[in-house]
Amino acid sequence: MKNLKLIIKIIVLLTIIEIICFSTAVLMLSRFEHLSFFNAYYLAAITVFTVGYGDLYPVTQGGRVAVIFLLFSGVGYISTLSSMITTLLVEGQVIRIWGDKLMMKKISRLRGHVIVCGLGRAGSSAVEQLRKEGLPFVGIDSSEIHCKQLEEQGDPVIMGDATEDSLLERAGIEYASSIISALPEDADNILITMAAKDLNKNIRVVSRSNRRENEKRLYRAGADWVITLGLTGGSRLAMAAVKPATVGFIQNLLDWSDHELRLEEFLITEESALTNRSVADSKLRELYGAQILALVRNEKTIANPDPAEQIINGDIIIAFGTQNGLNELAKQSGVACPLKIVKL
The missing domain is CATH 3.40.50.720 (NAD(P)-binding Rossmann-like Domain)
Known part of the structure; x- marks a missing residue:
């Protein structure tokens, strides 16, 4: 990154110097060769790029000095510029910087x-x-x-x-x-x-x-x-030795990509139809195939809640069910995954 900034600074400085040199040479050609500004600019350009069509060439001593001046400054500038650009491309810095900019643009939209x-x-x-x-x-x-x-x-x-x-x-x-x-x-x-x-x-x-x-x-x-x-x-190792079936079941739930069943948590807001309903009346099992394992209320966890326990605004439901059923539940009004709620 530091090398790239240094190279860019050198390119900018050389470009400014070359613009000054080129403008000076054009004025000299226009004066000594009695050319129009366009023809003087044309002669300077074909000299810098070493084209030399032969239709225009200096005949006065002043004009020849201007051409020599252009050959040293202009041709040297073009060669240096090409070398620096090639170095940047070979090292991949331009591509990398461009990739970083695209990456930051992607992150800014998250x-x-x-x-x-x-x-x-x-x-x-x-x-x-x-x-x-x-x-x-x-x-x-x-x-x-x-x-x-x-x-x-x-x-x-x-x-x-x-x-x-x-x-x-x-x-x-x-x-x-x-x-x-x-x-x-x-x-x-x-x-x-x-x-x-x-x-x-x-x-x-x-x-x-x-x-x-x-x-x-x-x-x-x-x-x-x-x-x-x-x-x-260490705790998981001990549990695996004592209760292997339980540990295996929990691990399968966490690694749900290969299984139909999964765990999910949902924040219940006042807009939800579940608000102020009991666990039994929520009918999550009948409608979505989901089982409420726990309620989190004011940082307190109510495990295996009683069927008569009311679901209130602000509760987080920890549910167990099929992936499709839980996805349908997440689409209901007033029900959301807490992780996906952004507080600005």
């Missing part, structure tokens, strides 16, 4: 997307799940290899330090619904959490933690959900 900071094993797994869910996302990583892998799949990605506010702003954090901080260092995840909440107070922050003692720090920084990778993996 709304309600997810930003994934860190594209290592944890971040790549998150990206894969978001891709399966069909949710828009932007990846950020300092590794050129990780960024290239995502870019080759046609996904928007930005290379750089995710802890910098300017990079998060380029990723459209103002209009993002969630951010996943999956960097290997807890200190970096804390910085990203604080920056994300500062730039977008409504964003949902999900952060990775490598040490148990840093969970509280991440929550204090503003994280909405913290996952300690080592502890989560």
